[in-house]
Amino acid sequence: MPELPEVETVVRALRPLVAGRTxxxxxxxxxxxxxxxxxxxxxxxxRVLEVARRGKFIVMPLSTGDLVAVHLGMTGxxxxxxxxxxxxxRLELADAGGARSIIHFRDPRRFGxxxxxxxxxxxxxxxxxxxxxxxxxxxxxxxxxxxSLAARRGPIKPLLLGQRIVAGLGNIYADEAxxxxxIHPEHPADRIPPARVRALHLAIREVLGRAIEAxxxxxxxYRDPAGEAGNFAVALQAYGRxxxxxxxxxxxxxxxxxxxxxTTFCPRCQRLPRG
DNA sequence: CGGACAACCTGGTTGC
DNA sequence: TGCAACCAGGTTGTCC
Numbered sequence: 094m095p096e097l098p099e100v101e102t103v104v105r106a107l108r109p110l111v112a113g114r115t116x117x118x119x120x121x122x123x124x125x126x127x128x129x130x131x132x133x134x135x136x137x138x139x140r141v142l143e144v145a146r147r148g149k150f151i152v153m154p155l156s157t158g159d160l161v162a163v164h165l166g167m168t169g170x171x172x173x174x175x176x177x178x179x180x181x182x183r184l185e186l187a188d189a190g191g192a193r194s195i196i197h198f199r200d201p202r203r204f205g206x207x208x209x210x211x212x213x214x215x216x217x218x219x220x221x222x223x224x225x226x227x228x229x230x231x232x233x234x235x236x237x238x239x240x241s242l243a244a245r246r247g248p249i250k251p252l253l254l255g256q257r258i259v260a261g262l263g264n265i266y267a268d269e270a271x272x273x274x275x276i277h278p279e280h281p282a283d284r285i286p287p288a289r290v291r292a293l294h295l296a297i298r299e300v301l302g303r304a305i306e307a308x309x310x311x312x313x314x315y316r317d318p319a320g321e322a323g324n325f326a327v328a329l330q331a332y333g334r335x336x337x338x339x340x341x342x343x344x345x346x347x348x349x350x351x352x353x354x355x356t357t358f359c360p361r362c363q364r365l366p367r368g
Numbered sequence: 369c370g371g372a373c374a375a376c377c378t379g380g381t382t383g384c
Numbered sequence: 385t386g387c388a389a390c391c392a393g394g395t396t397g398t399c400c
Contacts, residue, residue: 166377167394220394251372256394314379353373
């Protein structure tokens with residue numbers, strides 16, 4: 094599933110294909126009208142200033158002041174190659190010389206979004222509007238992370254998935270970061286010792302950084318715009334390994350549902366406080 | 369406001 | 385082999 098490292102990989106591949114070009118057409122294909130594909134016609138005639146990422150959103154500011162926001166959901170892909178099925182949106186571009194190209198948004202499960210909107214009107218994208226700090230940028234410090242967690246009750250993992258405290262984590266990298274920091278996914282956020290919070294702050298950046306270097310994790314569906322799979326699946330130590338031995342201590346990894354998500358952790362390395 | 373949780377959607381896997 | 389049940393899960397919307 095596309096989380097921060099996968100989206101970052103897509104953005105880097107897309108940038109030279111899209112940035113600086115003019116939108117000739119932007120339209121729905123096999124997709125119903127609705128908020129998931131809102132405002133597409135607003136982009137026609139505009140120049141794409143840049144291709145950026147905010148959390149798991151791909152954000153493309155336009156010369157008109159509007160922005161294109163794309164979320165890949167769980168199965169979305171962007172590619173110059175025309176897909177055989179599930180084509181939802183077609184983005185037609187022209188370069189400075191007038192040469193045309195097309196980016197195709199394919200999304201079998203339709204969890205993705207492709208919208209054009211004014212940057213101060215993100216009512217249809219509340220998660221983007223309230224996005225927390227980018228974990229790989231200087232604004233994400235151990236101090237601000239500690240303060241954010243101290244202000245919240247409840248188990249740590251759903252907070253990591255919420256995008257408000259830190260941007261870009263999904264189920265895979267949340268499990269991996271908690272495993273690396275040796276924190277139980279249900280540990281109350283405001284009761285994690287500061288040294289452990291600092292370990293988690295480091296682990297989040299470390300695992301995301303390594304995953305970007307590996308061009309993301311492909312379990313089944315994820316592909317970059319060239320159709321290439323990511324290489325990080327072999328490096329996963331917790332996610333998807335329930336019932337298998339812990340790579341640190343050999344205990345059997347446990348899977349349970351936390352915050353409606355399947356969660357895997359080591360019951361020996363990642364302990365809850367008493368009570 | 370935050371937290372809890374159902375809904376969205378399709379393809380792959382599992383179980384009988 | 386066929387087919388139904390189940391599962392994956394990021395975000396939004398609804399409810400309290």
